[in-house]
Amino acid sequence: MIVKHGMNYLSVLNSARNHKLAPPLAVLRRQQFLIRVLGVRGENIMQESKFEADADNILRAITPVFDPNRHKGQAGKVAVIGGCREYTGAPYFAAISALKIGADLSHVFCTKDAAPVIKSYSPELIVHPVLEESYSVGDRDKDHISRRVVAEVDKWMEGFDCLVVGPGLGRDPFLLCIGMAVRKLCRSMQMVRSSHENNLFAVLLWNTVASYDCVSEIIKQARQASIPIIIDGDGLFHVTDNLGLVSGYPLAILTPNVNEYKRLVQKVLNCEVNDQDAHGQLLSLAKQIGGVTILRKGMSDLISDGEIVKSVSNYGSPRRCGGQGDILSGSVAVFLSWARQLILANEGNLIISPTNPTMLGCIAGSALLRKAASLAFEDRKRSTLTTDIIECLGRSLEDICPAC
Amino acid sequence: MIVKHGMNYLSVLNSARNHKLAPPLAVLRRQQFLIRVLGVRGENIMQESKFEADADNILRAITPVFDPNRHKGQAGKVAVIGGCREYTGAPYFAAISALKIGADLSHVFCTKDAAPVIKSYSPELIVHPVLEESYSVGDRDKDHISRRVVAEVDKWMEGFDCLVVGPGLGRDPFLLCIGMAVRKLCRSMQMVRSSHENNLFAVLLWNTVASYDCVSEIIKQARQASIPIIIDGDGLFHVTDNLGLVSGYPLAILTPNVNEYKRLVQKVLNCEVNDQDAHGQLLSLAKQIGGVTILRKGMSDLISDGEIVKSVSNYGSPRRCGGQGDILSGSVAVFLSWARQLILANEGNLIISPTNPTMLGCIAGSALLRKAASLAFEDRKRSTLTTDIIECLGRSLEDICPAC
Structure with missing residues (x-):
């Protein structure tokens, strides 16, 4: 209802503009703002009401x-x-x-x-x-x-x-x-190459950066x-x-x-x-x-x-x-x-x-x-x-x- | 008297709540606040009055x-x-x-x-x-x-x-x-071990930290x-x-x-x-x-x-x-x-x-x-x-x- 009303009002405004009979700009802007706020709220009111907190x-x-x-x-x-x-x-x-x-x-x-x-x-x-x-x-x-x-x-x-x-x-x-970045690096190293040395290095690196x-x-x-x-x-x-x-x-x-x-x-x-x-x-x-x-x-x-x-x-x-x-x-x-x-x-x-x-x-x-x-x-x-x-x-x- | 009155009022409030006939929350809160202030003050007035400064x-x-x-x-x-x-x-x-x-x-x-x-x-x-x-x-x-x-x-x-x-x-x-902590340490040293050197060290330490x-x-x-x-x-x-x-x-x-x-x-x-x-x-x-x-x-x-x-x-x-x-x-x-x-x-x-x-x-x-x-x-x-x-x-x- 509010949206409809708002849209009607907008078309009136537009037609008034076209006929160079527009009301002062400040008034127009305020009206447009209210239409937007009330319009969008109006759309949402039905959806939101059952979730709306008291x-x-x-x-x-x-x-x-x-x-x-x-x-x-x-x-x-x-x-x-x-x-x-x-x-x-x-x-x-x-x-x-x-x-x-x-x-x-x-x-x-x-x-x-x-x-x-x-x-x-x-x-x-x-x-x-x-x-x-x-x-x-x-x-x-x-x-x-x-x-x-x-x-x-x-x-x-x-x-x-x-x-x-x-x-x-x-x-x-x-x-x-820094911990996160290096942990990611460690994971990649462990996944891609699983040699004993690489794992050891990854664990060492992990432990070091964890404390940072x-x-x-x-x-x-x-x-x-x-x-x-x-x-x-x-x-x-x-x-x-x-x-x-x-x-x-x-x-x-x-x-x-x-x-x-x-x-x-x-x-x-x-x-x-x-x-x-x-x-x-x-x-x-x-x-x-x-x-x-x-x-x-x-x-x-x-x-x-x-x-x-x-x-x-x-x-x-x-x-x-x-x-x-x-x-x-x-x-x-x-x-x-x-x-x-x-x-x-x-x-x-x-x-x-x-x-x-x-x-x-x-x-x-x-x-x-x-x-x-x-x-x-x-x-x-x-x-x-x-x-x-x-x-x-x-x-x-x-x-x-x-x-x- | 004030306290009694306050307590009666509180129980009325509670019973009203239970019967879902509670007055608006803002009114309730104001009343509760006044009861607390007046109640506690009332209790103390008798005790305090003879000590109360002008x-x-x-x-x-x-x-x-x-x-x-x-x-x-x-x-x-x-x-x-x-x-x-x-x-x-x-x-x-x-x-x-x-x-x-x-x-x-x-x-x-x-x-x-x-x-x-x-x-x-x-x-x-x-x-x-x-x-x-x-x-x-x-x-x-x-x-x-x-x-x-x-x-x-x-x-x-x-x-x-x-x-x-x-x-x-x-x-x-x-x-x-720091002075206090080390003084405590000095006292323990003097109490536990009483050798000449320890005492000398304790006195030296005491004097040094005292100035800290x-x-x-x-x-x-x-x-x-x-x-x-x-x-x-x-x-x-x-x-x-x-x-x-x-x-x-x-x-x-x-x-x-x-x-x-x-x-x-x-x-x-x-x-x-x-x-x-x-x-x-x-x-x-x-x-x-x-x-x-x-x-x-x-x-x-x-x-x-x-x-x-x-x-x-x-x-x-x-x-x-x-x-x-x-x-x-x-x-x-x-x-x-x-x-x-x-x-x-x-x-x-x-x-x-x-x-x-x-x-x-x-x-x-x-x-x-x-x-x-x-x-x-x-x-x-x-x-x-x-x-x-x-x-x-x-x-x-x-x-x-x-x-x-």
């Missing part, structure tokens, strides 16, 4: 009521692993969003060069300059430095409620995937300590090539955008993205990776843990400025921590559905970002930036779920 | 009236010892809070890496990049560097009205407690110059293991949070925290450490100098974001300096009670932080951060004690 109510249910008896840290301690020579904004966006939503402490583990810059964005963050990049590490020191990096993160690990791995991590081979793979080690340690992990941005690039890191871990969330999702589908399902059966394909993908939760970002966010699929379609903003994904990962980290606390406190007896804390975290995080983006766009229009959206997080949360 | 009047009495004849520095010069590779926000929060309340000059002594970042937060602070951490100091240089660090701080010492030791200091062994212990030396020098010292954060971690540094010094204030207080009680009183006799236990603890003043942070702040106990229970904010303790230490530093000036000017004849400047400083600092936190929360709700509270310090002070 997002605002879920957000209200998992957000803790304030209790004056609580002390620092009990509302959540979040850590972001990311921030390198090129990228300093992304880890800041993720970490500050977590604080603005209500986490008590927010840490960033980044490279030495990135740290002073991230610190300078806000005195509220605790920034650890511990990661190293290839350009600053000699070959002979790699093993030693890798162990030190992992130990530095590990000594803080137990205290965190959630880890966000990836915002602004970059794709430095030392930091990320800092981010993999950090993920493994978080998993061992049962700490939820959200994999975003360059973290996804790495994890897509090393699915074993998260496969079968129910507290892992992957948050792919269009391209990252495409790569993930190709890698895991060995096919192309099928938008005709978006829900079914996402379900298969999450199941195939052993029940991790996937938040597929898009005009509607689709979320699945391999058991169910939910969508969040509240209207956000048409601006696609970089950094919104980082707000999302920081937000999901907080809501997931709160959902987990709530489930533990109620011994699993929840009156909300779904009951998986990773699903709840994704739904609430997605709903809040959309609300904040819409408020920011209302105010700033084309000049809306990620920092404007972050400034609207508090008001959005208050609109959905008043503090008291 | 905080606003004390704050008004010790805050100096503006006098156009005064010159720069007379309203207070404060120094914060803290700020390291990980932590740059904490010393900034303490130092800027001191300025925002009315100190004329605020210094920070931090590590070289931390200094440019802290400087970047505000051009108002005087930041000295003099402290060193283990990773940047070779073994052979430690003695020499330690002496230089202590001398650098010492040449400014006489000018300060109060020292805050600990915000963001970190727990680096060179900066903090930069923070201990700074505390000793401040004490020698009768400068008040507030020990907070990682400073408390260090002092709890080296109680001799502050024991018997009436111008020392310790400001432990829940965990730091627990550690202090275990160490000094050799027992667990007893909340049934919170006042009595705090009194014993302060007395046991030779009459230092302890500000035990919590839902109500409890303060004792080993002679009396006072509480400050004005309602602040339910947000427990990291950094509020740093505002408190900076605030207490200023009020303590003012209280001391007032006492000196009146030759000890004060019409307010208590008369100990450390008690007065703690009471006023606690009251102001609570007021500012409550104003910030009113405005920002869940997204309240420490910088928002700092922005409310001036207005809070003006509300309680108008400048003119």
Whole structure:
């Protein structure tokens, strides 16, 4: 109905244009924009409605009521692993969003060069300059430095409620995937030529590079300590090539955008993205990776843990400025921590559905970002930036779920 | 009565939920919050009232009236010892809070890496990049560097009205407690094997490492110059293991949070925290450490100098974001300096009670932080951060004690 109406309106506009009786351009543009938004939403409403999450109510249910008896840290301690020579904004966006939503402490583990810059964005963050990049590490020191990096993160690990791995991590081979590349080489060597010497060399090489793979080690340690992990941005690039890191871990969330999702589908399902059966394909993908939760970002966010699929379609903003994904990962980290606390406190007896804390975290995080983006766009229009959206997080949360 | 009422109301809420006739979630949450706050406060009102400090009047009495004849520095010069590779926000929060309340000059002594970042937060602070951490100091240089660090701080010492030791200091062994660790080793050596050579070696080792212990030396020098010292954060971690540094010094204030207080009680009183006799236990603890003043942070702040106990229970904010303790230490530093000036000017004849400047400083600092936190929360709700509270310090002070 809405679409039809929109199309009728467009033809009226076109005919008016042809007769040189067009209304002012600004009015036309606004009308066209509304037609597009409402039209597309109208098409999707029928498909989506049965999957649509009751997002605002879920957000209200998992957000803790304030209790004056609580002390620092009990509302959540979040850590972001990311921030390198090129990228300093992304880890800041993720970490500050977590604080603005209500986490008590927010840490960033980044490279030495990135740290002073991230610190300078806000005195509220605790920034650890511990990661190293290839350009600053000699070959002979790699093993030693890798162990030190992992130990530095590990000594803080137990205290965190959630880890966000990836915002602004970059794709430095030392930091990320030198291990992966050489492991691939080893596999080829073992497959193509199976002489005793080659095998020995491959094993030696494998063992050496395994310890270089800092981010993999950090993920493994978080998993061992049962700490939820959200994999975003360059973290996804790495994890897509090393699915074993998260496969079968129910507290892992992957948050792919269009391209990252495409790569993930190709890698895991060995096919192309099928938008005709978006829900079914996402379900298969999450199941195939052993029940991790996937938040597929898009005009509607689709979320699945391999058991169910939910969508969040509240209207956000048409601006696609970089950094919104980082707000999302920081937000999901907080809501997931709160959902987990709530489930533990109620011994699993929840009156909300779904009951998986990773699903709840994704739904609430997605709903809040959309609300904040819409408020920011209302105010700033084309000049809306990620920092404007972050400034609207508090008001959005208050609109959905008043503090008291 | 309030508690009873609250509990009845809660059961009504629960029963309404069970019958699926629940009022809207937002209304429920607000009611639950009020019940918690009023309920818990109601329980405590009876216990606390006889200990409750007349905080606003004390704050008004010790805050100096503006006098156009005064010159720069007379309203207070404060120094914060803290700020390291990980932590740059904490010393900034303490130092800027001191300025925002009315100190004329605020210094920070931090590590070289931390200094440019802290400087970047505000051009108002005087930041000295003099402290060193283990990773940047070779073994052979430690003695020499330690002496230089202590001398650098010492040449400014006489000018300060109060020292805050600990915000963001970190727990680096060179900066903090290498001395302590090796002293323990020396003691074991002397106890286990008493040969002449071993004793000689132990004494030599003791003397050498004693000078590494930069923070201990700074505390000793401040004490020698009768400068008040507030020990907070990682400073408390260090002092709890080296109680001799502050024991018997009436111008020392310790400001432990829940965990730091627990550690202090275990160490000094050799027992667990007893909340049934919170006042009595705090009194014993302060007395046991030779009459230092302890500000035990919590839902109500409890303060004792080993002679009396006072509480400050004005309602602040339910947000427990990291950094509020740093505002408190900076605030207490200023009020303590003012209280001391007032006492000196009146030759000890004060019409307010208590008369100990450390008690007065703690009471006023606690009251102001609570007021500012409550104003910030009113405005920002869940997204309240420490910088928002700092922005409310001036207005809070003006509300309680108008400048003119």
